[in-house]
Amino acid sequence: MLLPARQMPILLLLLPLILIPVSLVESRATVEQPAGEQLSSFWxxxxxxxxxxxxxxxxxxxxxxxxxxxxxxxxxxxxxxxxxxxxxxxxxxxxxxxxxxxxxxxxxxxxxxxxxxxxxxxxxxxxxxxxxxxxxxxxxxxxxxxxxxxxxxxxxxxxxxxxxxxxxxxxxxxxxxxxxxxxxxxxxxxxxxxxxxxxxxxxxxxxRSLEVILGGGFGKFAGERRDGKDLLAQWRQSNPKGCLSRSLKELRNCSGATGKLLGLFSxxxxxxxxxxxxxxxxxxxxxxxxxxKLERKSQESxxxxxxxxxxxxxxxxxxxxxxxxxxxxxxxxxxxxxxxxxxxxxxxxxxxxxxxxxxxxTLSMAGYAKRGTSILGMDDHQKDLNGVPYSTLNYAIGKWQSLDKEGRRESPSKTLSPTSYTPSYISGRKGxxxxxxxxxxxxxxxxxxxxxxxxxxxxxxxxxxxxCLGRGVTLCNRNQDAKPVPL
Ligand SMILES: [Zn+2]
Known part of the structure; x- marks a missing residue:
């Protein structure tokens, strides 16, 4: 249905009001990634x-x-x-x-x-x-x-x-x-x-060709598996000269080993x-x-x-x-x-x-603490609008805000320690x-x-x-101008 001509200007004035909320709602969905970013070759x-x-x-x-x-x-x-x-x-x-x-x-x-x-x-x-x-x-x-x-x-x-x-x-x-x-x-x-x-x-x-693997997560290799695999037994079988350590002492004992190094310390x-x-x-x-280990292996080669x-x-x-x-x-x-x-x-x-x-x-270092103020503590002279001091280090989002029972912010000075929670501005489940x-x-x-x-x-x-690693331009091939990059 066509509108009478005298109503058209009113409609035109209202058009932005109609469109703005729609565009706000859709802004997330309409910012689409270029298709290329999905592909390795793009990056x-x-x-x-x-x-x-x-x-x-x-x-x-x-x-x-x-x-x-x-x-x-x-x-x-x-x-x-x-x-x-x-x-x-x-x-x-x-x-x-x-x-x-x-x-x-x-x-x-x-x-x-x-x-x-x-x-x-x-x-x-x-x-x-x-x-x-x-x-x-x-x-x-x-x-x-x-x-x-x-x-x-x-x-x-x-x-x-x-x-x-x-x-x-x-x-x-x-x-x-x-x-x-x-x-x-x-x-x-x-x-x-x-x-x-x-x-x-x-x-x-x-x-499987890593010479050194050191870290935690033992359970993912043995205890937590439900597929019947014992990955550590497999690793030992593939690396008969390999040295498996589960503690600092065992890691030290592995120092003379000729084979690969696997450490699972937790x-x-x-x-x-x-x-x-x-x-x-x-x-x-x-x-x-x-x-x-890697230095020795490199020399052995x-x-x-x-x-x-x-x-x-x-x-x-x-x-x-x-x-x-x-x-x-x-x-x-x-x-x-x-x-x-x-x-x-x-x-x-x-x-x-x-x-x-x-x-x-989101850690921030806020305020004007004096030189030498304990970085895990606070300068009591740095205060908010209510005169309550605040710590130097805070998180934007975290699970602890220094609030009293009424929900008012209180000074965290008594609770701060090297292992305590750090205050946050916005309450969240975690940082x-x-x-x-x-x-x-x-x-x-x-x-x-x-x-x-x-x-x-x-x-x-x-x-x-x-x-000189990979298939791109390297120090070793940089003068070969025509070299295509196989991506
Ligand atoms: Zn993380």
């Missing part, structure tokens, strides 16, 4: 273009032609920039200083940049899609490990390294089947399929360092055992082909999820000790060391990830490429370039 091409851009940027100014024989990738799960700063202060305060002036081991790295962590379907990502990015070079959907969003298999840089003849290892403080370590060797649609992930680690490539995640028994190796001890090791401080994230910042910071300092130990063992002229995080957390960029630091051959802001899936391409 691989994009990363290779970005790598070429970087190479062109440094063409006339950087003369580093050193090839990385070894690569050490260290990763702090949930390691936000605030976590780095707060852990640095805690490190300084633990050694009797005011704290702010202390230095983390990673501060010796000459190059730093930021990575963008979003995934194909998530503004704020999880550890599965980010692992697929920083280990496989492909962004995927949340919860997916080692596959593109359309389900294609994505090989990790660990696999690239094995194809290049390098010895490889994976070290973590979480279950070995958790999303981050799984990104090194597994291919599953959902990260929760941990029994399948464990099977892939023992039965399939590149897991049924579940390894204990927080603050709560661990002396039988549990520290992350730095696992890192040292791994590099000693005759041509010293080198190694690639992925070392994760995985429980920083868990401390943040519990909103117990004391645990998160202590786990970060365990990673710091591991970096320190690694730097003592490697030759930076031939080893590329990269340190990064998978995603951020949540946050979506801002995370840091990446690099030292060694080609480390100048790790600067500025980059997509997270560029990282394996940069490591691949430096160590």
């Amino acid at each position: 691989l091409r994009q990363a290779q273009d970005s790598l070429r851009e970087r190479l062109a940027r440094f063409k006339d100014s950087i003369t580093d032609v050193r090839r990385a024989k070894n690569v050490v990738l260290l990763m702090g799960d949930g390691l936000s920039l605030t976590t780095l700063t707060a852990a640095r202060i805690l490190k300084g305060q633990r050694s009797g200083g005011r704290g702010e002036e202390a230095r983390l081991a990673v501060e010796r790295f000459p190059f730093a940049g930021l990575t963008k962590t979003y995934c194909v379907d998530e503004q704020t990502p999880d550890s599965a899609c980010t692992a697929t990015a920083y280990l496989g070079g492909v962004k995927t959907q949340g919860g997916t490990v080692g596959q593109s969003a359309s389900g294609e298999r994505v090989d990790s840089v660990i696999q690239w390294a094995q194809r290049a003849g390098k010895a490889t290892g994976v070290v973590t403080t979480t279950r070995l089947t958790d999303a981050s370590p799984a990104g090194a060797y597994a291919h599953v649609r959902r990260r929760g399929e941990e029994l399948e992930i464990a099977r892939q680690l023992v039965e399939e490539e590149p897991g 049924d579940n995640h390894m204990s927080y360092h603050l709560a661990a028994s002396k039988d549990q190796p520290r992350l730095s001890e696992m890192a040292v055992a791994a590099i000693e 005759g041509d010293g082909s080198g190694y690639f090791v992925f070392i994760e401080g995985g429980r920083i994230d868990h401390g943040h999820h519990e909103t117990r910042v004391g645990y998160a910071l202590d786990e970060m300092l365990e990673l710091d000790a591991a970096v320190e130990a690694v730097l003592k063992m490697i030759d930076p002229r031939e080893t590329l060391v990269v340190f990064t995080a998978d995603h951020s957390h 949540v990830h946050s979506g801002e960029d995370v840091a990446v630091f690099a030292m060694g051959p080609q480390s100048h490429l790790f600067g500025g802001i980059m997509e997270q899936n560029l990282l394996p391409h940069l490591m691949g370039y430096a160590a």
